[in-house]
Amino acid sequence: MTHVRHATKAVDTYRKAVATAATVTAYVVLARGMARELVPHDLRAAVSWAASLVRARLEPLPAVRRTVIINRADGFDGRSDNCFYADARAYLATKMDPLSMRRFCLGGRRGGRNMLSMVPGDSMTDVFEGVEFKWSSVPADGKSKEARLELSFDAEHTEMAMGRYVPFITEEVELARQQDRELKIYMNEGVTWRGIVHHHPASFDTLAMDPELKRSIVADLDRFLKRKEYYRRIGKAWKRGYLLYGPPGTGKSSLVAAMANYLRFNLYDLDLSEVYGNSALQKLLMAMPNKSILVIEDIDCCFSTKSREGGKARRTPSRTNNDTDEADDEDEDSSNYDSSERAQAGGKIQAGPEGLTLSGLLNFIDGLWSTSGEERVIVFTTNYKERLDAALLRPGRMDMHIYMGYCGWDAFKTLAHNYFLVDDHPLFPEIQGLLDAVEVTPAEVSEMLLRSEDVDDALSGLVEFLEDKKQAMCEDNQNWASGKSVHANCLPSPVREELRDALKREVGVLAAQQQLRHLGRRRLHVGEQLLYLREQRVVVDEEVVVDERLKGVPAAVAHVDVHVHPPRPQQRRVEAFLVVCREHEQALLAARRPQPVDEVEQARQRQALLILHLPRSALRFFVAVVGVGVGIAIAGGGLRHRGRLAGFP
Ligand SMILES: Nc1ncnc2c1ncn2[C@@H]1O[C@H](COP(=O)(O)OP(=O)(O)OP(=O)(O)O)[C@@H](O)[C@H]1O
DSSP states (O other), X not given: OHHHHHHHHHHHHHHHHHHHXXXXXXXXXXXXXXXXXXSOHHHHHHHHHHHHHHHHHHSOOOOOEEEEEEOSBOTTTSOSBOHHHHHHHHHHHHHOOGGGOSOOEEEEEETTEEEEXXXXXXXXXXXXXXXXXXXXXXXXXXXXXXXXXXXXXXXGGHHHIIIIIHHHHHHHHHHHHHHHSOOEEEEEETTEEEEEEXXXXXXXXXXXXXXXXXXXXXXXXXXXXXXXXXXXXXXXXXEEEEEEEOSTTSSHXXXXXXXXXXXXXXXXXXXXXXXXXXXXXXXXXXXXXXXXXXXXXXXXXXXXXXXXXXXXXXXXXXXXXXXXXXXHXXXXXXXXXXXXXXXXXXXXXXXXXXXXXXXXXXXXXXXXXXXXXXXXXXXXXXXXXXXXXXXXXXXXXXXXXXXXXXXXXXXXXXXXXXXXXXXXXXXXXXXXXXXXXXXXXXXXXXXXXXXXXXXXXXXXXXXXXXXXXXXXXHHHHHHHHHTOOXXXXXXXXXXXXXXXXXXXXXXXXXXXXXXXXXXXXXXXXXXXXXXXXXXXXXXXXXXXXXXXXXXXXXXXXXEEEEEEEOSSGGGOEEEEEEEEOGGGHHHHHHHHSOOOHHHHHHHHHHHHHHHHHSOHHHHHHIIIIIIOOSOOOOOTTSOOOHHHHHTOO
16 A cells, blocks of 8 residues: 555656746747737847856866977988987886777887887876877878977966976986997906906895895895985985995805896996006006996905005006915015016016005096096995905995805795795705705805705705715714714814914915916905825815806816925925816816826916916816816925825925
């Protein structure tokens, strides 16, 4: 019943509404007819004009548009290229979505990729800060022989378009170009830089290190990039310094490469032993462009202690700290060096005002770079921070000190992910426990992971390696305590340091370093393997990356094994084998086999002479192309064969 009552009520309401509408319409028609009849035509026209005036006031005006024409060729002569045309095309290519376009052009390679572009006659819209900008590709016509781009927008946004949008496009494209460009690494040769393409794959993703530290480095680099105005305002050169320190093989060079890849800056690897004086250094530094990274590796080896202590007896950087010790020994025992070596060394060792000290170098960099150039990063690396000059460690000198340490759990997980894309594995807990117990470098772990493509095999191999290391460490600790022979790498760090110093002091390992320096080698990984201290005989195997830059060239990475046999200080003998490894493993073995001393001596002397007289580039060529697979022996007091020396009293 209620339902029927509701329906009847609705029908009544509807009827009333229809009747009212009909009445209103009838009145309007009637009023219109009467107005037409009664109101004079002029009055009606005046009312209509007034109404249109009010309407025009209330309605918005159609927007005035501005159009910017961007020709392919430049303004006046029409012969040079218009840079902004290329920028705009590159920018639009990144904004085009092929899925939403009916047709588009493909071509004009950039950074090894094909670029999309509009078909002449088509247009697209880009939105910047909420404002629409219309881009059209206009075909050639009577006005212009070449197709052009047109950018149109509402006139009220003209200021924004020219002041922000156009510069934004240029900056974006410049940034993308930087990302696309091939990076280079430059080495100093005389007073010039020589560059080769730098394809180091290291990135912050692949770098195995403490994640917090990694984040802080990236944040620091980002902040540095953004602070152009800040540096200008405080009147300082726009540069940032990083000191990387830690044991060999912990990723210092990899971090430098990751920085270069992240910033897209070229690397300038300064070998101070090749710099003959202040003016040469000045020329080199001045020749470095903006957006570059200056790297000086093993900075602790570049300056003598005396120069560090106040410059009383300054020398050029070609001598190492360690050399200094040796030099002191030389005073006691000048028979250690023959006159030709002395002459050779003398080519670079000059006392006096021309010599560089570390603080001098730093001031030089500050001075030169504050007057010219900007956006530079400077990186020093060292294995021994404690040996560094106070000038370098002074607050404000190097902006960030970064310790690259042994492989921890987080670092291992990064490596495992890099090599096998695994984030978990049944062997992980065991590995974690072992990593807590032994000191192992990321380089050692990487090497173990590289040994097999099968994750189970590789991780089992790593577990075995770590267990051996742990075992050796325990044994060596016991041996060390009871005065027996030791495996130095497995000793606790302080003891190892002590040993290293003792080794240097007692047996002059650095005689070997001095020799190796003449081979143009870059870095020395001191990895003492066996110390038979009680027998007063030391065998040191030093692995030397002859030249980091040769990586990637087949057979370019070499080992130098240095064997020091020091019965008495004045009878030191140093033997160095420079052996191209990997593909030439056989040659390495052959070179180690006992051979008649005379033959070996002659052959090696020839090679040594050849190498000593070759410039670095030729040395690299020699090593890389000819593939020197045999050892080069150099002895402190003459060349000798290992077999003979092993029996030295
Ligand atoms: N932290 C790391 N992350 C990833 N890989 C690493 C790391 N450390 C070392 N490696 C691996 O070991 C190799 C050697 O490392 P790298 O040359 O960077 O060490 P380093 O600390 O610079 O050594 P050195 O002090 O002897 O110059 C690298 O090519 C890389 O494969």
